[in-house]
Amino acid sequence: MNVADSQRVASALERLGYHATRRADDADIIVLNTCVVRQSAEDKAYSRLHSLRPLKEKRPGLVINLMGCMVGVRGSEKLQKRFPFVDVFSPPSDPGPLVAFLTQDESRSLERAETEERFAVMDGDLLLPVEERGRLISAHVPVVLGCSHACTFCIIPYRRGVERSRPVGDIMAEVRSLVAQGVKEITFLGQIVDRYGKDVADGPNLTALLRIAHDIEGLERIRFLTSHPSYMTDELLDSIAALPKVMPHIEVPVQAGDDEVLENMKRGYTSEDYRCLVEKIRQRYNGSFPGVSIATDIFVGFPGETAGQFQKTYDLLAELKLDVAHLARYSTRPGTVADRRMKDDVPDEEKWRRFRELEALQESIAAEINAMYLGKTAPVLFEQKVKGRWKGRTETNKLVFVESDQDLSGQVLPVSMTWTGPWSMQGTLPFVQGYGIPLQLVPNQL
Ligand code: SF4
Numbered sequence: 001m002n003v004a005d006s007q008r009v010a011s012a013l014e015r016l017g018y019h020a021t022r023r024a025d026d027a028d029i030i031v032l033n034t035c036v037v038r039q040s041a042e043d044k045a046y047s048r049l050h051s052l053r054p055l056k057e058k059r060p061g062l063v064i065n066l067m068g069c070m071v072g073v074r075g076s077e078k079l080q081k082r083f084p085f086v087d088v089f090s091p092p093s094d095p096g097p098l099v100a101f102l103t104q105d106e107s108r109s110l111e112r113a114e115t116e117e118r119f120a121v122m123d124g125d126l127l128l129p130v131e132e133r134g135r136l137i138s139a140h141v142p143v144v145l146g147c148s149h150a151c152t153f154c155i156i157p158y159r160r161g162v163e164r165s166r167p168v169g170d171i172m173a174e175v176r177s178l179v180a181q182g183v184k185e186i187t188f189l190g191q192i193v194d195r196y197g198k199d200v201a202d203g204p205n206l207t208a209l210l211r212i213a214h215d216i217e218g219l220e221r222i223r224f225l226t227s228h229p230s231y232m233t234d235e236l237l238d239s240i241a242a243l244p245k246v247m248p249h250i251e252v253p254v255q256a257g258d259d260e261v262l263e264n265m266k267r268g269y270t271s272e273d274y275r276c277l278v279e280k281i282r283q284r285y286n287g288s289f290p291g292v293s294i295a296t297d298i299f300v301g302f303p304g305e306t307a308g309q310f311q312k313t314y315d316l317l318a319e320l321k322l323d324v325a326h327l328a329r330y331s332t333r334p335g336t337v338a339d340r341r342m343k344d345d346v347p348d349e350e351k352w353r354r355f356r357e358l359e360a361l362q363e364s365i366a367a368e369i370n371a372m373y374l375g376k377t378a379p380v381l382f383e384q385k386v387k388g389r390w391k392g393r394t395e396t397n398k399l400v401f402v403e404s405d406q407d408l409s410g411q412v413l414p415v416s417m418t419w420t421g422p423w424s425m426q427g428t429l430p431f432v433q434g435y436g437i438p439l440q441l442v443p444n445q446l
Contacts, residue, residue: 001092001093002033002035002068002092005033005067005068005092005093006031006033008093008095009031009033009067009095009098012095012098012099013029013095013098013099015388016099016102016103024052024055025055027062028061028062028063029062029063029064029065029098029102030052030055030062030063030064030065031065031067031098032045032048032049032052032064032065032066032067032068033067033068034066034067034068034069034070034071035068035069035070036069036070037069042070045070049066049083049086052064052085053085056085057085063087063088063098063101063102064085064086064087064088065086065087065088065089065090065097065098065101066079066083066086066088066089066090067089067090067091067092067094067098068090068091068092069092071089071090071091071092072091072092076089076374087101088101088419090418090419091418094418094428096401096402096403096418096419096426096427096428097418097419097426099389099401099426100401100419100421100424100425100426101419101421103387104421104422104423104424106387107399107401107421107423107424108423110386110391110399110424111399111423111424115326136183136383137182137183137184137185137381137382137383137384137409137410138183138184138185138186138187138221138381138383138393139178139183139185139186139187140186140187140189141171141174141175141178141186141187141188141189142166142188142189142190143165143166143171143188143189143190143193143196143206143209143224144163144164144165144166144189144190144191144192144193144195144196145160145161145163145164145165145166145190146160146161146162146163146164146191147160147162147163147191147192148162148163148199149191149192149228149266149268150266150337151255151265151266151267152264152265152266152336152337152338152341152342153265153299153302153330153333153336153337153338154333154336155333155335155336156191158335158336160191162199163191163192163195163198163199164199165195165196165197165198165199165200165203168203168204168208168209168212171188171209172212172213172216175213175216175219176216179216179217179218179219180218182410183219184218184219184220184221184381184410184412185219185220185221185222185223185381186213186219186221186222186223187222187223187224187225188206188209188210188213188222188223188224188225189224189225189226190224190225190226191226192226192227192228192231193206193224193225193226193227194206194224194227194228194231194232194233194236195228195231196209197209205236206224206236207233207235207236207239210222210224210239210240210243210246211239211243213245214243214245214246219245220245220381220412221245221247221381221395222243222245222246222247223246223247223249223397224246225251226251226252226253226297227250227251227252228252228253228268229252229253229254229267229269229273229274229277230268230269230273232250232252232277232281234280237280237281237284238284240284241284241285247395247396247397248285248290248291248292248293248395248396249292249293249294249295249395249396249397250281250292250293250294250295251295251296251297252277252281252294252295252296253296253297253298253326254271254274254296254297254298254316255267255297255298255299256271256298256299256302256305256309256312256313257271257298257312257313257314257315257316257317258271258305258308258309258310258312258313259271260309261302261304261305261309261313264302264303264304264342265302265338266337271312271316274316275316275319275320278294278320278322281294282294289372289376290372290373290376290378290394290395290396291396292396293323293324293369293396293397293398294320294322294323294324295322295323295324295325295326295397296317296322296324296325296326297325297326297327297328298313298317298325298326298327298328298358299327299328299329299330300313300327300328300329300330300346300351300354300355300358301329301330301346301350301351301354301355302330302338302346303330303338303342303343303344303345303346304342304343304345304346305330305346310354313358314357314358314361317358317361317362317365318361318365321365321368321369322365323365323366323369323396323397323398324362324366324397325358325362327355327358327359327362328355329348329351329352329354329355330344330346330351331344332344362422363422364422366422366423367420367421367422370398370420370421370422370425371420373394373398373417373420373425374417374418374419374420375416375417375418376416376417377414377415377416377417377430378394378395378396378398378400378414378415378417379394379395379412379413379414379415380392380393380394380400380402380412380413380414380415380427381393381410381411381412382402382408382409382410382411382412382413383409383410384409386401388403389401389402389403390402390403390404390408392408392415394415394425398424398425399423399424399425400415400417400424400425400426400427401424401425401426401427402415402426402427402428402429403428404429413429414429414430415427415428415429416428416429416430
């Protein structure tokens with residue numbers, strides 16, 4: 001079994017462009033595939049592992065992967081403490097965690113590219129033709145156009161005009177057409193999506209919109225973004241927690257953690273308001289796994305932002321431990337209030353320093369949150385194959401990869417997580433032993 005497993009790992013690594021070498025000294029990656037059937041085999045594995053430590057100290061870039069029964073039997077938590085120089089722990093027969101570790105940078109850029117595309121669609125810079133959207137599993141549907149909020153740094157109100165909600169009939173016709181073409185997940189878009197309907201007398205609000213969409217047969221998942229902290233009402237929070245198709249993932253930007261900076265931005269809330277909102281959102285999902293995921297936007301170096309004010313943003317993020325933080329450095333947009341009335345006075349290198357501090361903090365928070373999925377099963381909607389692996393999303397919008405020869409596109413399947421990192425996870429599908437066929441699942445098994 002171990003020889004076969006090692007061959008699987010070798011071919012997975014060859015697909016990534018690596019090749020075998022006979023000397024550990026020459027290797028960029030060392031996989032120690034372990035057996036614990038007898039005490040002597042286990043002792044040998046431990047001693048070999050200890051012998052690798054000096055190599056790792058000499059070359060910190062070396063990747064050490066401990067694999068096999070030692071991990072499968074013991075779980076990796078204790079091993080991680082005992083062998084901190086090991087980068088990846090994999091259960092028997094599973095090259096996935098190692099592949100996921102080696103492709104983390106790709107996951108990160110994939111996440112960034114998807115976020116940029118989402119915001120480009122929101123800003124109206126990217127309009128996908130309907131026939132192209134139909135080929136997708138997950139599609140965006142704008143519901144509110146423009147914005148009347150006029151935050152001092154933002155160009156959107158000048159470019160996209162005042163807030164206009166689309167008629168509910170048009171939106172639902174579009175959703176039905178997308179679903180008929182195979183789309184399984186819809187994301188309603190708006191600069192402040194929770195203001196949907198507020199510009200129309202007696203029009204439906206976002207809660208009503210979600211309820212109507214919820215009844216559409218064939219539509220599996222509904223998301224919405226971006227929310228504004230001032231407009232997330234209790235009614236909205238209650239209904240999203242009660243509607244099973246509405247995914248437990250909220251995108252609600254805080255932008256900064258200091259009240260004076262927030263006031264200068266004209267955001268209309270304080271850091272304490274934001275803290276209370278996060279608490280209220282989490283209360284709705286208390287006790288359930290995986291609960292709710294919350295994403296935020298923050299930018300550093302707003303005009304006049306002092307080191308102390310930045311520290312408050314850092315402290316807020318460290319305290320709230322949100323799943324995702326989309327980070328940016330302030331740059332002036334011609335024509336905005338900030339451009340006309342404020343001086344872009346935080347030096348570029350200082351903006352970078354603040355950005356990197358938040359980035360490092362968020363990476364450790366995301367790794368900690370995602371580690372809670374390890375060994376657990378979560379439903380994943382699969383979209384497409386990327387470099388030989390199926391890519392999908394959990395309900396909480398976490399990026400997941402699995403290996404499978406079957407066509408998983410558009411399917412929601414339970415995935416058992418075997419590896420987690422800050423940007424993605426790796427998992428396996430439940431298999432009927434010996435046949436390699438996914439179990440037939442009924443919805444309540446998900
Ligand atoms: S940041 Fe958002 S809420 Fe503020 S003006 Fe821009 S689009 Fe509107």
